[in-house]
Amino acid sequence: MNDLTPTREQRTAALEGMGCKRKRVEDIRFTQGKGNYVDDVKLPGMLHGDFVRSPHPHARVKKIDDTEALKVPGVLAVITAETLKTVNLAWMPTLAGDVQMVLADGKVLFQNQEVAFVVATDRYAADDGINKVVVEYEPLPPLVDPFKSMDANAPVLREDLAGKTTGAHGPRKHHNHIFEWTVGDKDLTDAAFRKAEVSIKEMISYHRTHPSPLETCQCVCSFDKIKGELTIYGTFQAPHVIRTVVSLIAKLPEQKIHVIAPDIGGGFGNKVGAYPGYICAAVASIVTGKPVKWVEDRIENLTATSFARDYHMTTEIAATKDGKVTGLRVHVLADHGAFDACADPSKWPAGFFNIVTGSYDFPTAHLAVDGVYTNKAPGGVAYRCSFRVTEAAYCIERAMDILAQKLNMDPAELRLKNFIKPEQFPYHSALGWEYDSGDYHTAMRKMMETTGYAALRKEQAEKRAAFARGETREIMGLGVSFFTEIVGAGPSKNCDILGIAMFDSCEIRMHPTGAGIARMGTKSQGQGHETTWAQIIATEIGIPADNIMVEEGNTDTAPYGLGTYGSRSTPVAGAAIAMAARKIKAKAQMIAAYKLEVHEDDLEFDIDGFRVKGLPEKFMSMKDICWAAYNSVPPGMEPGLEAVSYYDPPNMTYPFGAYLCVMDIDVDTGVYKVRRFYALDDCGTRINPMIIEGQVHGGLTEAFAIAMGQEIRYDDTGNVVTGSFMDFFMPTAVETPHWETDFTVTPSPHHPIGAKGVGESPNVGGVPAFSNAVNDAFSFLGSKHIQMPHDYWRNWKAAKALGAIA
C-alpha cells in the first residue's frame, strides 16, 4: 500500500451513503428554475379547461345555459354532468368508499363546487367562457355546523343516498351520517371511569385547515384516439393508484393509461386523491381529441380540493390522584363536508386515529368516531400526517395538559410518569397497535435538560407574579408535546387502497461501468428522494450515491407502488430499496467469489467491494463486479445486475419526539411571540441529517401556521371566507420562529435499515406544542382549554373572557 491508498474513512465518505449530509441533487435544477412541473408541460394543440363554480353552499341546479359561453371566441365546449353521464362519469368513487359528483348533478353541496367545465383554446378564453355560462339555482338551507348535522330536522344533503342505511363502513344512523367507527373495550373503559379517583373531560377541536401546497393541483390529459391510449401528466402523490382508479372508472385497459408525475411543488396530502379536474380534463381530451390542461388557481385550491382535519374530539381521561392514567375515552365528530373524500387505507374510515393513546401506558381505552356530511368542501386528507395521527396527537397531548392542570402537576412530570417504558416494547396499545420501539424517558429528559425546563418554569412563576402585581401585560407559556406517530402504511394484513395492499417497491439496474438507475413506486414532492434513496443504495452496495440515478413518477417505467404520503416512503419504499440492493449485493458476491476463485462464504463485504476473509489484498470492488456482471459471470448464472423488491412491511414504524415551545403573549392585543422552539425527533436510523433537519423546519413551520391561525372558515351561511393567502395564514420567513433541532436514535427493529420516517413528525408534534404553550400561558388565569387557532384576536378574546382586560 502506498500513501495514495484511500483510508476506510475516505472510502466510506466517497460513497456519500447513509448518515451523510449529502446535498440535495434535485436542487441543482430547482434552484436554477429548471424544474419541470405540470404547468411546464405544453403539448401541441393543447386546450385549456376551467370550472364554472357554485356561489351557493347548497342549492338545486335548475338550468345550465351555455349559449353565450359558446359564442366567446376560443371556447370550444362546455361540459356538464349531462355530458359526463353519457360516459358514466358524472360521479366518481372516493378512496373512502363514498361517491362524489364530478360536476353538479341536480344540486350543489358546497360553495365553489364544480358545476361545468369550459374548454377553450387558451386560459383567458376559458375564463371569459365561464363568466358567460348562466346557471339557475334554487338555494336550499345550508348545513354548516357539524354538531347540527344529525338533528332530526337537518336538511338532507345527499339525496343520492336516500334509503341507504348502510355505507362503506357499516350502518348509517341519520341521512347526514357517514359512518361510525369504534375501537377498544367499552365495558372495561367505562368501569375504569367509574372507579377513577380523578377524571377530566373536554371537547377539543382541531379546526378545518388545508395542505395548500405552493403548486396547486393540475393535470394535462392527452387521449390518442388511434392507439386508444390516455396519457396523464399530473401532480400526483400516488401515480400508480391514479392509473388504477382511471382504469376502473373510465373502463380503459390499464396498460393503455400512462400516468406521469413530473416535479411536484409540494403535496402534503392534497395530491393523493382524484379530483373532478382530472376527470373533466380526460373526458374533454377524449371528446375533442386534443390534449387538455387544467390548472387550479389558489382560491380553487383552498376552497375546493381536499381540506384537512375538522375533528371535534370529546376527550376523557381517568387517573389516580397521584397521576397514573387508568383509562381513555374519546368520541370524535368528524366533519367530512359534502362527500367523504378522505384518502385513508380502505378499512380505516378515521385513519389511524386509534393511536390516540399516544406515548402513554393506558390500561384500557375506547374510541368512537362519527363521520357526518355538511355543506363544505369534501375531504379530509392527511395534511402532512399519517391518516389522522395529527388529530390524535393533538387530542392526547392537550388532554394530558388538562389532566396535569387538574392534578396540579407539571405536565412534563405527568408525562414521565405515564410513558410506556423502554422494556415494554414491542408494546401492545389498548386500541390495538404494536409499537415497535421507543425510549421516551431519555428523549423527554434530554429535552428538559437542553432547554433548561426547570429554570423556564421558575421564570414563568415570576412573570405570573409580576402580572398579578400589574407590572407587566405579558404572560408566558410553556408548551410541552411528546408525540408518538404511526407511519409506514402499511402491512397488507391491515392496509389497502381500493383492494391493493400498501406495499412499496424498488427496481435497481446496475450498468457495466458501476453506475445505475433505481426506480420506486413512491413520488417525491420535495422530500428529496433523489438524494436519500441513492444514499441507501450507496451504503448497501458500495457504489457512490452520485453514480445512482433515482427516477420516480412514470407508471410505465417505475414498479407499482402506493406513493408518497403518511411518512410511508422511508418505512416502506426505503425498505424495498434496501432489500433490492441486498439482492444485487448477493449476486455480486457470487460473481466476486467466482472471479477471486474462492467460496462465497469466504468473502466479506467491505465498504465498496468484497474482500477475502483473512487476505486483505484479495479484493474486488463493486465497480469491477458490475463490469464482470456483463462479461464473466459464473457458469449457469444469467448475466446482468438487476433486482426488484416489493416490500410488504411486517409492522408500522413509530417515530416519536419531545418538543417544547416557549411563548410570550401580550394580553391587550393578543399578539404572541415564539421565544424559543426546541424539537427533538427520534426517527430511528438517520439517512441524511441535513434533509431531516429541512423536513423538521418545514413541518414545524406548518404546525406553527396551523396552531396560530391557519384555518378554512365558513360563515354561518356557508360562505367560505378564507379563500386567499391574505386570510389563510401562510407564514413568511418574517413570522416563522427560529427552530432548534435535536435527536435521539432508536432504530426500528423490523425495518431493514432501522429507519422510521420523519417528514410528518414536526407537523404532528408541533401543533400540540404551540397550542399547549398558549393554553399554559392562560391557565393561571383560570382557563382550562382554549380552542385553536390561536390568532391574535382569539388570544385577546380569551384574555377578555378570563377578566384580564378591563
Next chain:
Amino acid sequence: MIPGSFSYHRPASVADAVKLLSDLGEDARPLAGGHSLVPMMKLRLASPAHLVDLHGITGLKGISRNGNNLVIGAMTTQHDLLASEDVAKSVPILHEAALLIADPQVRYRGTIGGNVANGDPGNDMPALMMTLGASYRLEGASGARDVAAADFYQGAYFTALEPGEILTSVSVPVPAAGHGYAYEKLKRKVGDYATAAAAVVLTMSGGKVATCAIGLTNVHETPLLAADAATAVVGTSLDPATLKKAAAAAEAIMAPAADARGPVEYRKHVGGIMVTRALQRAAANAK
C-alpha cells in the same frame, strides 16, 4: 384569477393621459403600480375596458422641495420613498410607514399616487397624509386643483377624484424640527393590511404636548383624523388617564368591519392601543 379583456394605453404626457381618460370615459382607469388594481381585475371585481398606464409619463416620478413642502410625484414608488434620504430626515414617519407596507416586491412597483388615490381604507398612506396635513394635486381636462388629503376621502373607494382626473403629486409640509412621530400598525403578517393602525405627529414643549395630529388606518370606511383624541392630549404630559381618554376618543369615531382580522370590538380595542402606543413612542422620540 384571470382578468377580463382590456385595451392598454401608454400616454407620454399628463395632457395625453387626461385626454385619453376623458375620451374613453367611465370604462377607463389609470394604471400605476398595479398592485391594488390588478388583483381586483384578476378577481373580476374590476373590469376596466381600458387601462391608461402612467409609467410613460416622465414628469410624474421623483421627490423635490418646494419651500417647506416635500413634493412627491404620483409615480414615485414606495421603494423610492424608502431610498430617499430627504424623506428619512425630514419626514421620518413617511419612511417608517412605507416600510410597513407589504413586502419589497410590492414596494418596488406600488406608487404613492396609487396608494393615496385608490381609496381603500386599508391603505396606509392616506391616514398618514391626513395627519401630516398633505394635499394632492389633481389634473383634469379643466386644469389643475389642490385638494387637502383631509377632504379627499368620501367612502370606501370613493374619493374627490373626478372622472378624467389624475393625481399628479402629493405635497407634504415638513413637520417642525424636533417633532415626535410614530406609525403603529398591528397586522397579522408581512403583506397584510392593518387590523388597526395609528399615525401620530406631535411637538413637545416643557414635557407637555404642544401640538398633535392623529390619523387612523383601516378602522372605518375612510381613513380618519382623530381630532378629539389629539385635542385631549395637547397640554398634557401623556399621563395614563390622558392616554386612556385619547384612546377612548379615538375609538369613539372608529367603525371597522368585522373580518378575519377580528370582530369589531377587537379592532376598535386594538385601534385604541395603537393610538396609545403611537403617542408614547412619538413623545419619547420628540426633541
